[in-house]
Amino acid sequence: MTDLLTSQPLPDSHKSFSGPCISFERVGLRFGNTTILEDINFNVENGTIHCLIGPNGGGKTCLARSLLGQMPHTGRITINWPAGKVIGYVPQLLDFDHTLPITVDDFMAMICQDHPAFFGLKKKHHDAVTRSLAAVGMESLRKRQMGQLSGGERQRVLFAQALLPSPDLLILDEPMTGLDEVGSSLFEDMLIKLKNNGVTIFWIHHDLKQVKKMADFVTCVNRKILFSGSPADVLTADRILNVLSREQAFPVNL
Ligand SMILES: Nc1ncnc2c1ncn2[C@@H]1O[C@H](COP(=O)(O)OP(=O)(O)O)[C@@H](O)[C@H]1O
Ligand SMILES: [Mg+2]
Structure with a gap:
């Protein structure tokens, strides 16, 4: 852990990734007659910060728990581990x-x-x-x-x-809730250090400003995937306005 948090980042060309890449293929999840997740397809690249956003009840926690093997989903979730297989989970x-x-x-x-x-x-x-x-x-x-x-x-x-122990994959489910500004910037610094050391970070988060600043990729889910890509490409002003002003507007105008 100390090494992951203190060592200097290597230039990208020399970077060795300890973290895995992950692929979600046609992932679905139902409770009884209720469909929680449907046809979820996207990839998480290794050594990146990938944020998952979306309205409350949209299935984000269920998707993270499916990745952890704690939810009986359909479809396939593949984790390709280049090195160790340690998962840290908040x-x-x-x-x-x-x-x-x-x-x-x-x-x-x-x-x-x-x-x-x-x-x-x-x-x-x-x-x-x-x-x-x-x-x-x-x-x-x-x-x-x-x-x-x-x-x-x-x-x-x-x-x-x-x-x-030091994680290769870090799965965070809204870890900033209740944190003050000091705590929040401390977390930001830690996440950047972990990423610079090759850890893959899968982060459920609702603060879009922070997502824009921190994430390499962002995926928005509300039962289905609404959009996925780099924040600069997919977090357009319209979408941000919708998300920030009225959560219910999320699925409507996208
Ligand atoms: N164990 C469960 N049994 C039945 N329904 C569940 C269970 N866990 C979650 N749900 C339902 O699945 C939906 C998605 O929940 P969740 O993944 O927690 O959403 P999010 O994290 O995006 O707010 C919600 O409607 C929730 O009530
Ligand atoms: Mg949740």
């Missing part, structure tokens, strides 16, 4: 009992060791956890109960766990 919601007496360190211990968390964080994981928490500015709060963290602090911890 879920949209961390559903847990807020009265549960676990500290940030306990939570990190549960992520990275088989050894029960109540025996403490194993020495061999301690340094990696310290680096990971420091990278998201949470080292000083490592003894704090998870239930006492603010929404933004919890997001930071969720991000820290996704960096252990």
Whole structure:
């Protein structure tokens, strides 16, 4: 993780990608009689930031969970791994009992060791956890109960766990929700460093300004794909206006 976050980016011609490319082919998903996703076709190139946008309920989380193998979809999702096969995942919601007496360190211990968390964080994981928490500015709060963290602090911890072990593919489901400006720019810096080190980043996000700034590619989904391409090509002023002004207008005018 440290290397991924600290080493200098290589020029593109020398870049070696650790992250995979991904292809979604005719992906579909139904719950009972309800079609959630239909005929989803697009590719994610390795070592890029690929943002997935679209209205609430449009199927973004379902698509990410299909990629993780957690949803029984139709069609085919192929992940071509050039190197390691580590996936880091920041879920949209961390559903847990807020009265549960676990500290940030306990939570990190549960992520990275088989050894029960109540025996403490194993020495061999301690340094990696310290680096990971420091990278998201949470080292000083490592003894704090998870239930006492603010929404933004919890997001930071969720991000820290996704960096252990160093991911080749990072899947982020609206990880910026609840983050303040400082947290948000810290995340931006981390994502750029990870990308510069060849990690593939698949990022569900709703802030179109940030998508325009950060993404190499963007795909908009609302049951079907509405558009997909580079932000400069597909995020036209009309579309941005539609998305920002009235979410329902999303599918209508595209
Ligand atoms: N486990 C489930 N069972 C039934 N319906 C679900 C389930 N998970 C998601 N859905 C439905 O699928 C649709 C897409 O949800 P989701 O992928 O979470 O949308 P998004 O992330 O784009 O807001 C929603 O209508 C949601 O209610
Ligand atoms: Mg979602």
